[in-house]
Amino acid sequence: MRRLPQARNSRAAAGLAGHPLRHESAVGHVTGQASYVDDRRGPADTLYAYPGLSSIARGNISSMDLSAVQCAPGVVDVITSNDIPGHRDIGAVFPGDPLLADGEVLFYGQVLFVVVANSQLAARRAARLAQVEYAPIDSHLDVEEALAEAYFVRPTHRQSRGDLDRAQAAADKQLTGEFHSGGQEQMYLEGQAAMAVPQDDGGMLVYASTQHPSEGQKLVAEVLNLPMSKVTVDVRRMGGAFGGKETNANQWSCIAALAAHRSGRSVKLRLARADDFAATGKRHPFFSRYQVAFDNDGTIKGLDLELAGNCGMSPDLSDAIVDRAMFHADNCYFLPAADIRGHRVRTDTVSHTAFRGFGGPQGMLAMENIIEQVATATGLDPLDVRKRNFYSAEDGRDTTHYGQKIEQHIIGPLVERLENTANYRARRQEISAFNAQSPVLKRGLALTPVKFGISFTVQHLNQAGALLHVYTDGSIQLNHGGTEMGQGLYTKVAQIVASELQVDMSRITCTSTRTDKVPNTSPTAASSGSDLNGMAARDAARKIKSRLTTFAAGHFGVSESEVVFEQGEVKAGQESISFADLAQLAYLQRISLSATGFYKTPKIHYNRDMANGRPFFYYAYGAAVSEVVVDTLTGEYRLLQADICQDVGQSLNPALDIGQIEGGFIQGMGWLTSEELIWGEDGRLQTAGPASYKIPAISDTPATLNVELLPDSPNTEATIFHSKAVGEPPLMLGISVWAAIRDAIGSLADHRASPALNAPATPERVLLACADMQKFMERQT
Structure with a gap:
């Protein structure tokens, strides 16, 4: 059920800003007429490039015999790092991302060389003929082991305030624990692709599937040793990106441009899905350790939190991603005393990268797990613990642990509204009655809030x-x-x-x-x-x-x-x-x-040395209620209903905003339930396609999905028509599904014990958590 606000003014009535207008390419998307990079027709002599990938996690290349590759049918050129005329490292912010491996292998699936041929099939077949010998080096694949050895890509950052020792000593209770959240594959419909066309002035035109054309332009220019003015990057549309084409698209643009530069002919590159999985970054998996101090009424007094982001083999965007996780470790909750450390842990896997939410979901999930633990320890409804800890304008509870003042106190009224419209209290009673009579199937309910900061935390990008x-x-x-x-x-x-x-x-x-x-x-x-x-x-x-x-x-x-x-x-x-x-x-x-x-963007600033400032122009808020049913004998579950209220300010386009909310919620649910990335002991990604990596299907969407845009809530900041951003915040609404599953499992122990449920909450993990709850009850008798 979609709840569209009525047109508020003559602009909206005229079908302009504020009107629920359809996507400008909607017809093209549906009919297949919308053109993507691989649909673009190149000149008749267009060539095709394809990478050869490494088959170990870490080591040195002892020898690389490419003679069979060069002699393969249709092959025009074979390119190695020695053939690069300019920069060999295309690290977006910090060095560490070789365009092509240069004597050392840093992860399983790294690009070693590139084949250029008359067809994509010929290039792809030839790439498999290489004879490569390695001298393996012991690899770090486990984030906890790497953290223990301080195996980092960047230094640890710290944000703190208040007297944590005093807060812990004065609190009624304390809890310690650990939590893991997994990564996530972007799974864009259009994979990584680029086409480069040499220009008659010695320049290069690149048609790219990228979220960052200017960075692609800069790196292509550096790789080819050209001024940026001679490189043009063109992007009409992407078939999805979700962050996976912010920096990760650069490598393929640079390779296509390098091949075109050498051959003098247009070159197209498109990755097969399995190779796209292996060679490109994911959402960062996170490991957290915490000690939380709180009173008997659930009020948090102090939090000691370590957030360890699994960055993979290079910095990429990990510094900013872990920073954003730290910024969002409070979610909607006031922390009177806090000490939050963010570690950038290196593992010998593909370098993880941007993904919708950019670290915010990982920090927020770590906090929501803590809230759930506090609720169990106090015997309170988790919603009541959440509401008790919300930021408020009273008693100085309006400043974050990094010094930004909360100026719009929206989350309290928004949650109250959703609590009423979704009938949370009545449904809670109904579920308790159902669970009391149902020994196998258990239902769960959760309402979780979202506060998401809007702005790049790197100031010059705004x-x-x-x-x-x-x-x-x-x-x-x-x-x-x-x-x-x-x-x-x-x-x-x-x-x-x-x-x-x-x-x-x-x-x-x-x-x-x-x-x-x-x-x-x-x-x-x-x-x-x-x-x-x-x-x-x-x-x-x-x-x-x-x-x-x-x-x-x-x-x-x-x-x-x-x-x-x-x-x-x-x-x-x-x-x-x-x-x-x-x-x-x-x-x-x-x-x-x-x-x-x-x-x-005005007003924004952040002093990283002082760990204090205003990194965000404003916050976007939302909340979701999710109800699930869990089969405690198999670990299977189903989302029965979801109710969402999202604050988008004065919506620029309600139809598009609701579409983003629905899509973001389902994608967040997938991250926290079915989407599991598994690397083998050899460092190879085992879940390298849709057969083994499960994104949500349409059947996973609940039969009842109510979405409301919070009415009468214009942004107090001078944004465009007082609207608010809607791209990333809805993803974190999916946390309510994870919390509802946890609630259903906890009912096996009458909520007297706290289920250990790392994310994603796959049926296997759910079944193990159910067994733990049943063992707890056995010990009580």
């Missing part, structure tokens, strides 16, 4: 640009630095421009994100796509509108205050003219109809 052209027929071309990966960013930004100029959406054409139109862009990530690019596009639209207003006032002899843009018309006093006719008139009078726009 900027965006846009380019807007108005043509003499009144049509408009829009370009900005954001990339479209299915989330509807192009639609939202076009709605913003249409609202500013008061024209119909059909007049606006969104063109590919290109580095030669808007330079030096930030990645489309951190839920900031609409916030940043929408503001930049509005800035460009307002510049053009201001010029047209000044021109119209002079042309019709009225004051500028009498010039009004409305529903495709421009009124100047008693005169009225269409937007298209005004554009034609302005052109004839040599008025510029093109403008660039720019935006940088």
